[in-house]
Amino acid sequence: MIETRFTRAFGLHHPVALAPMAGVTGGRLAGAVARAGGLGLLGGGYGEADWIAREWALAGGAPIGIGFITWRLTASLLAQCLERGPRAVMLSFGDPAPFAAAIQDAGVPLICQCQTLDHARAALDAGAMTLVAQGAEAGGHGQTRGTLSLVPELADLLAARAPETLLLAAGGIADGRGLAASLMLGADGVLVGSRFWAASEALVPPGFHQAALEAGGDATLRSSVPDAVRGLDWPAPFTIRTMASAFTDRWQADPQALRAPAQAATRTAWANAQAAGDAANGTPVAGEAVGLIHDIAPAAGIVARLTAEAMTRLSSSSVQKYPRGERAQPPRGADSPPSAPDHPAPEV
Amino acid sequence: MIETRFTRAFGLHHPVALAPMAGVTGGRLAGAVARAGGLGLLGGGYGEADWIAREWALAGGAPIGIGFITWRLTASLLAQCLERGPRAVMLSFGDPAPFAAAIQDAGVPLICQCQTLDHARAALDAGAMTLVAQGAEAGGHGQTRGTLSLVPELADLLAARAPETLLLAAGGIADGRGLAASLMLGADGVLVGSRFWAASEALVPPGFHQAALEAGGDATLRSSVPDAVRGLDWPAPFTIRTMASAFTDRWQADPQALRAPAQAATRTAWANAQAAGDAANGTPVAGEAVGLIHDIAPAAGIVARLTAEAMTRLSSSSVQKYPRGERAQPPRGADSPPSAPDHPAPEV
Numbered sequence: 001m002i003e004t005r006f007t008r009a010f011g012l013h014h015p016v017a018l019a020p021m022a023g024v025t026g027g028r029l030a031g032a033v034a035r036a037g038g039l040g041l042l043g044g045g046y047g048e049a050d051w052i053a054r055e056w057a058l059a060g061g062a063p064i065g066i067g068f069i070t071w072r073l074t075a076s077l078l079a080q081c082l083e084r085g086p087r088a089v090m091l092s093f094g095d096p097a098p099f100a101a102a103i104q105d106a107g108v109p110l111i112c113q114c115q116t117l118d119h120a121r122a123a124l125d126a127g128a129m130t131l132v133a134q135g136a137e138a139g140g141h142g143q144t145r146g147t148l149s150l151v152p153e154l155a156d157l158l159a160a161r162a163p164e165t166l167l168l169a170a171g172g173i174a175d176g177r178g179l180a181a182s183l184m185l186g187a188d189g190v191l192v193g194s195r196f197w198a199a200s201e202a203l204v205p206p207g208f209h210q211a212a213l214e215a216g217g218d219a220t221l222r223s224s225v226p227d228a229v230r231g232l233d234w235p236a237p238f239t240i241r242t243m244a245s246a247f248t249d250r251w252q253a254d255p256q257a258l259r260a261p262a263q264a265a266t267r268t269a270w271a272n273a274q275a276a277g278d279a280a281n282g283t284p285v286a287g288e289a290v291g292l293i294h295d296i297a298p299a300a301g302i303v304a305r306l307t308a309e310a311m312t313r314l315s316s317s318s319v320q321k322y323p324r325g326e327r328a329q330p331p332r333g334a335d336s337p338p339s340a341p342d343h344p345a346p347e348v
Numbered sequence: 349m350i351e352t353r354f355t356r357a358f359g360l361h362h363p364v365a366l367a368p369m370a371g372v373t374g375g376r377l378a379g380a381v382a383r384a385g386g387l388g389l390l391g392g393g394y395g396e397a398d399w400i401a402r403e404w405a406l407a408g409g410a411p412i413g414i415g416f417i418t419w420r421l422t423a424s425l426l427a428q429c430l431e432r433g434p435r436a437v438m439l440s441f442g443d444p445a446p447f448a449a450a451i452q453d454a455g456v457p458l459i460c461q462c463q464t465l466d467h468a469r470a471a472l473d474a475g476a477m478t479l480v481a482q483g484a485e486a487g488g489h490g491q492t493r494g495t496l497s498l499v500p501e502l503a504d505l506l507a508a509r510a511p512e513t514l515l516l517a518a519g520g521i522a523d524g525r526g527l528a529a530s531l532m533l534g535a536d537g538v539l540v541g542s543r544f545w546a547a548s549e550a551l552v553p554p555g556f557h558q559a560a561l562e563a564g565g566d567a568t569l570r571s572s573v574p575d576a577v578r579g580l581d582w583p584a585p586f587t588i589r590t591m592a593s594a595f596t597d598r599w600q601a602d603p604q605a606l607r608a609p610a611q612a613a614t615r616t617a618w619a620n621a622q623a624a625g626d627a628a629n630g631t632p633v634a635g636e637a638v639g640l641i642h643d644i645a646p647a648a649g650i651v652a653r654l655t656a657e658a659m660t661r662l663s664s665s666s667v668q669k670y671p672r673g674e675r676a677q678p679p680r681g682a683d684s685p686p687s688a689p690d691h692p693a694p695e696v
Contacts (some may be wrong), residue, residue: 116566120647136484148483148496149635149636153565153640288498346432
């Protein structure tokens with residue numbers, strides 16, 4: 001197993017959180033991840049109370065949390081959800097401040113997803129217990145920073161300002177290599193979307209799953225097409241990463257045209273394609289990590305595999321200490337002595 | 349030290365290559381990295397033979413290589429450079445096929461920089477000895493894939509098709525955390541740009557260095573502004589990441605307007621700002637890793653620090669194996685047994 005500050009804080013077996021994907025992360029998936037020893041977060045999404053109530057029940061009593069799209073959350077829906085005793089509440093895409101006190105007063109850990117340094121500062125101002133550094137590789141909504149540089153930069157911010165705050169890496173992580181890399185970057189764990197989107201318990205039509213298995217990681221793009229076709233008013237500069245399709249090819253140059261009254265039939269055709277799992281005429285929501293996904297598997301197996309692969313990587317680490325004189329081919333010129341590392345090792 | 353297939357193949361002390369940044373990586377910088385035990389690659393850039401000859405001499409006989417922008421390279425310039433016996437030739441941004449035979453006939457290792465799977469396939473077709481998986485975080489020209497998912501996806505391609513081919517990670521790597529993470533992702537080493545852009549030997553005006561030290565990683569963007577203002581015809585879909593500035597704010601919505609005859613004075617003002625190191629009115633070329641850079645230092649010290657920090661991370665790895673019964677708080681429900689890892693551990 002891999003023990004980190006994150007596993008200790010939440011009593012987990014694996015430093016792995018399930019992304020609360022709107023419409024995708026239902027109760028069965030969240031419950032399966034929680035029972036497997038990860039942090040399962042129900043996809044509270046756009047805040048449909050009936051959907052949440054139904055899916056919460058399907059978790060079967062597993063200790064799950066819930067995630068919301070902050071700019072769509074209401075105080076009353078949050079209060080309803082807090083009554084269920086969630087393991088954590090995650091807020092993404094918007095200012096967490098208006099909701100932080102209610103979450104903290106309920107004794108529930110607050111997780112804030114951040115795409116920029118300013119997001120991270122706002123999350124700390126709101127008293128978040130855990131930050132998620134989400135890179136642009138991620139499926140679904142996000143911004144432009146890449147995971148590989150955003151994670152250590154937020155780790156530095158936390159080290160300077162709130163060293164007790166936990167950090168998860170998200171975006172592009174689908175196997176143990178990504179988990180091991182995230183720990184090296186200074187994260188205490190990972191938040192995983194696409195790999196769990198491709199779990200058997202995910203609320204994803206089989207046609208989308210099949211398309212994802214056939215796709216490489218180059219076959220996704222960030223756009224506003226899925227928001228425009230749904231008539232959603234996402235705040236700038238958030239875009240949504242989906243698989244590329246005939247539909248995104250057709251509309252990505254002018255997505256706002258999809259909002260026109262004359263495009264009602266187009267919008268209906270898109271909605272039908274989404275429901276049917278028609279990847280060419282829809283917009284399956286998946287990230288660049290889709291190129292690393294080669295099976296649809298039960299969530300518990302995915303969680304275990306992430307950790308097992310990461311342990312293999314971490315324990316066969318490539319450090320070899322040679323006494324200076326022993327090399328066959330010393331480079332020309334003198335070496336400078338290594339200076340002291342700038343960054344502390346992960347506290348685990 | 350960290351020994352990998354890359355250090356063994358090139359006889360290096362450190363699994364670190366210097367990005368051949370056009371106009372920035374001159375002979376002093378390339379020579380310093382080579383003497384420190386990394387792979388120093390002169391920035392052959394747009395192929396100015398006089399500049400290359402002068403800078404090559406400034407490396408002082410260190411075993412350096414050279415990198416070119418492929419779509420600007422000519423057979424005659426390549427032949428000239430091969431006569432100098434470069435340690436390697438790196439080709440970026442374009443089809444390497446027309447130049448591969450000459451490089452291989454000279455017995456020089458061919459390194460190809462790749463931003464997509466198709467680039468990687470073309471590099472393998474051309475017989476490249478090393479691939480660089482460059483993510484969008486990188487400063488300078490590139491595309492949209494993030495480093496964190498591109499590296500393992502190219503590692504899988506190599507494992508299936510050309511397991512002897514080496515892989516370097518690039519984009520967003522400025523300290524030992526990025527190096528350690530890259531090794532976990534399956535790379536044999538890293539290619540580093542921005543961190544060496546901030547070396548004392550880099551051909552960068554002090555004003556740009558100062559601006560970079562004050563900037564966070566959110567303060568960069570990909571655009572075509574610097575190409576349009578220079579009248580360069582970069583092929584789509586390459587863009588160039590620079591620090592954001594008043595100049596990019598003004599022109600990013602319509603960079604092509606900078607090519608108009610009426611904008612001659614604007615172009616001159618930009619060129620003057622570039623020469624003077626006026627970051628507000630120019631476009632300093634740096635990547636998202638700028639948020640991880642807090643000093644201007646000699647290149648040898650940067651190389652040594654990268655490895656020392658990575659070793660600290662790798663050797664304090666967070667794997668702890670607990671017997672099953674020992675945990676205080678086992679999660680509810682049964683664990684699945686971990687399946688066998690899909691990916692081999694790094695061969696080091």
